[in-house]
Amino acid sequence: MAEWGDLVAYIRESYRVVRDEPDELRIRLVFGDDPDTEQRAQIVVIAREILDQREDWVQIATPFARHEEVDLLEVLTEVGDAIVVGGLAVMGEHVVLRHSLPLINLDINEFTDPLELVAGAAELLEQQFTGRDDY
Template identity: 90%
Template sequence: MAEWGDLVTYIRQEYRVVRDDPDEIRIRLLFGDDPDTEQRAQIMVIAREILDQREDWVQIATPFARHDEVDLLEVLTEVGNSTVVGGLAVMGDHLVLRHSLPLINLDINEFIDPLELVAGAAELLEQQFTGRDDY
């Protein structure tokens, strides 16, 4: 898989798409298999980015809190101690966990693993720092 269109086709087949634009697709990942508890969800934004106007990349991002509702030093410390994949960024009013990958020669597992790791880490951060399930 080396092109944006191929990745989007795969995502449409494998995930619950909640928004589909030419250079961005959003999916909803569910957490929790226990039928007695409510499932939590995480909205994942997968976007095509062009590096230096020549290289196609894919960015995986998900918000987990508003930056004005949490202690940023605590969040940064937690991300530094517990997160293997992804980095923290402020986008608008939100804190997001994100990770980027080059599309050239991308194997599907090189997308799936970071997607799941970023989603799971953001879900835990959201629980820990907001106690809610907003994203």
């Protein structure tokens, strides 16, 4: 898979798309298969980015809190101690966990593994720092 259109086709087939725009998809991932526990979900933004006006990249980003609701130093410390894939950013009023990948020569597992790791980590951060399931 080396083009945005190929990745978009894969995402449409494999995930629940909740928003579909030319350079951005939003999907909803659900966590928890146990019918006795409440399922949690995470909205993930998958966006096409152009690096240096020549290279196609894909960015995986998911919000987990509003920046005014959390102690950013505490969140950064937790991410530094516990998160392997992704980095923190403030985008608008949200704190997001995100990861970027070059599209050229991208194998599907190079996309799905970081997608699941970023979404799962953001879900845990949301639960830990807000106690809610807003995203």
